[in-house]
Amino acid sequence: MSFAETLALVWRKDMRIELRSKDTLVTLVLFALVMTMVFTFGFANDPQTNLRVFPSVLWANVLFCGTLGVGRTFAREARDGAFTALILSPAHRGAILAAKALVNLFLTAFVTALTTPILAVMLRVDLSDVVGLISAQLFLGAAGFALVGTPLAVMAVNARFAEVLLPMVVFPLVAPVLIAGVTGTASILGTIPEQDPRPWFQLMIGFDLVYLVGGQFLFDRMVTE
Amino acid sequence: MNLRLALIALCTIGVIAGHWLAFDFAPIEARMGVIQKIFYFHVPSAMACYAGFIACCVGSLAYLWSRKGRWDALALAGAELGLIFGLIVLVTGPLWARPAWGVWWKWEPRLTSMALLVLMFAAYWVLHTFGGAGEGVRRFAAALAVFATPNIYFVHVAVEKWKGMHPELEDKAGSGLSPDMRIAFFVSMAALMLLFALLFEQRYRMHLHARLVGALRRRIHRLGGDV
Numbered sequence: 001m002s003f004a005e006t007l008a009l010v011w012r013k014d015m016r017i018e019l020r021s022k023d024t025l026v027t028l029v030l031f032a033l034v035m036t037m038v039f040t041f042g043f044a045n046d047p048q049t050n051l052r053v054f055p056s057v058l059w060a061n062v063l064f065c066g067t068l069g070v071g072r073t074f075a076r077e078a079r080d081g082a083f084t085a086l087i088l089s090p091a092h093r094g095a096i097l098a099a100k101a102l103v104n105l106f107l108t109a110f111v112t113a114l115t116t117p118i119l120a121v122m123l124r125v126d127l128s129d130v131v132g133l134i135s136a137q138l139f140l141g142a143a144g145f146a147l148v149g150t151p152l153a154v155m156a157v158n159a160r161f162a163e164v165l166l167p168m169v170v171f172p173l174v175a176p177v178l179i180a181g182v183t184g185t186a187s188i189l190g191t192i193p194e195q196d197p198r199p200w201f202q203l204m205i206g207f208d209l210v211y212l213v214g215g216q217f218l219f220d221r222m223v224t225e
Numbered sequence: 226m227n228l229r230l231a232l233i234a235l236c237t238i239g240v241i242a243g244h245w246l247a248f249d250f251a252p253i254e255a256r257m258g259v260i261q262k263i264f265y266f267h268v269p270s271a272m273a274c275y276a277g278f279i280a281c282c283v284g285s286l287a288y289l290w291s292r293k294g295r296w297d298a299l300a301l302a303g304a305e306l307g308l309i310f311g312l313i314v315l316v317t318g319p320l321w322a323r324p325a326w327g328v329w330w331k332w333e334p335r336l337t338s339m340a341l342l343v344l345m346f347a348a349y350w351v352l353h354t355f356g357g358a359g360e361g362v363r364r365f366a367a368a369l370a371v372f373a374t375p376n377i378y379f380v381h382v383a384v385e386k387w388k389g390m391h392p393e394l395e396d397k398a399g400s401g402l403s404p405d406m407r408i409a410f411f412v413s414m415a416a417l418m419l420l421f422a423l424l425f426e427q428r429y430r431m432h433l434h435a436r437l438v439g440a441l442r443r444r445i446h447r448l449g450g451d452v
Contacts, residue, residue: 148372151368151372152365152368152369152372154361154365155352155356155362155365157361160355160356160357161355161356162356165348165351165352165356168348168351169345169348169352169369171344172341172344172345172348172373172376173345173372173373173376175341175376175380176376176379176380179380203379206379207379210375210379211372214371214372214375218289218368218371218372221289221290221364221368222289222364222365222367222368223361223364
């Protein structure tokens, strides 16, 4: 079976299960809404402050939702030896990883796309002129998250304390994406002196590429039967 | 054995000499004053910290490919020592920064990348120590150590745009240091690197022995014995 076929099969399987049960999706959306509420409660309705805090709040949302979603990557395979079966199958492991990363990217991007407008409305930040740029940025950020988080999510299958350890491991690793995201969004919104978001885009793309290659390179070695 | 004892003696003399050179022999820096003395321990500790993390990364790569337990022991020893020296760096740094910069901490490239580096290898260490004894956990930790390395580059680039203000020793090609300072610095550096190497070797052998003891214990248990 070719790389693409395996990828498509695993992706279809996961998406079908997800779209039928909707458990991760619904949980993530609700969690993101609660986060949005908590964040917006905390700030006074002063437009200048809101504009200032918006990038941080936005990316904190991506971070928390991403971590929650990534932690559930192999949740369905954890029981009944399904993970072992998946790994022992002659399928290309890189393809399995890529399919899982795509599912994670879809989940994070979907939840972010849903909550970002709500966040903007609640904090009264006008995004209408910069929708394209912000969307591209969030997409790259979500991709970085999926590319780092998915290979690491294997840990949830075979380590103790995985639910505590995973965020501890993922947070420092996605720090460059978060820095690029927060600062890049701030530069798009014009709240910091540097108005050019391009270097931040380049940084995110570079990061995504390195972790795409690194994940493919290492995943085969890091899983055990 | 004799060589090790000789090296330990040399290291002891070196550390004491380093302190004497740093505090008594080297002149007091004109601009920063006494506080500059931290530099003689801060920079060598940072070097030892990097050495430990590089050892961890190399050991992890070798472990992922060869699956031999000794590489994993090597990586773990490297991470442990890197963490210890990293903590020294993160404590002495703010002690220096407070009088020199007026603040304890700045989100500056080197500080941020160092802090995240230490955090990542702390995660590696916690995972290795508390994650369970299975091979899966070890391999996962090894992959994490390998992932952490390119990340440092990205962290550095990301924060660089907020303008660095960390003193650069290399840029001035040593001209920032008077000859007396340079002697003190190199003696401190040599002594701490030797200390690192000695501790590293001890830790590495300890992990190897611990593994051997664990394996023997399991074998005795299988044979019906009681340990």
